[in-house]
Amino acid sequence: MDIIVCIKQVQDPDIPPRDFKVDEEKMDVIPPANVSPVINGFCENAVEAAINLKEAHGGKVTVVTMGDEKARDGLKKCLAMGCDEAVLLQDEAFEGSDAFATARILAGAVQKLDGFDVIFCGRLSSDWSYGTTALALAEALDLPSVSQLQKVEKAEAGLRCERALEDGVEVVEVSTPCLLTASNEINTPRLPSVKGILMASRKQIPVWGAADLGMDPDSVGKAAATFEVTKFYKPVFDGNCEFIEGESLEEAAGALALRLREDKII
Secondary structure, X not given: OEEEEEOOEEOOOOOOHHHOEEXXXXXXXXXXXXXXXXXXXXXXXXXXXXXXXXHHHOOEEEEEEEOOOOHHHHHHHHHHHOOOEEEEEOOHHHOOOOHHHHHHHHHHHHHHOOOOOEEEEEOOOOOOOOOOHHHHHHHHOOOOEEEXXXXXXXXXOEEEEEEEEOOEEEEEEEOOOXXXXXXXXXXXXXXXXXXXXXXXXXXXXXXXXXXXXXOOHHHOOHHHOOOOOOOOOOOOOOOOXXXXXXXXXXXXXXHHHHHHHHOOOO
């Protein structure tokens, strides 16, 4: 079973809130000093799911990401976890791509690779949380897709998938080739082994640009974005504290009720 996993690197969500800063003029996050980006959590779940399927049924796993040179670290980690090959999509023309342009770029990379049975993605990213890139990729490749998986296993006619829903679980059987998005319920990503880290450090990672994918630079990047961010800021939350006093607990409770009624809270 040949599997492709599309991953995304994001700012570390565990950084202290005081270190999270944005550039309101450029409308972008300012990377905190001395803190490296990390693989999006749901993408790590997708990598683990792909490796589990490979270990159970054979084949290979190829991991793909779009980004700058820092994205190599994420690809190396995936190789250390057990992926077989990795591809970095890097080009100035790709900068500023929205979810749909990113899907077109990933689709070009998938088509350049030598066939596949399954594409895995994380169900959404922890930075923008759109959750649209994976499904736009499925549309671009004309593939059936199943999202928010908490379990996947081989079935007679394809794959049997369990989707995590708000009010229960939905069981779906899908034929291959297909695209699947993984939720955090599906597994616990493994830690890379020392042997895996050493092997990954020696692995060559090819870099593909727009020309390698046969793409028109005008079809991707900021100029091809289908939506525009008009304001980007870090919200400020102010709070006022007011003490309700009383000679007794009952008197204080009554005063609190009257105060809440004045503010039309009750």
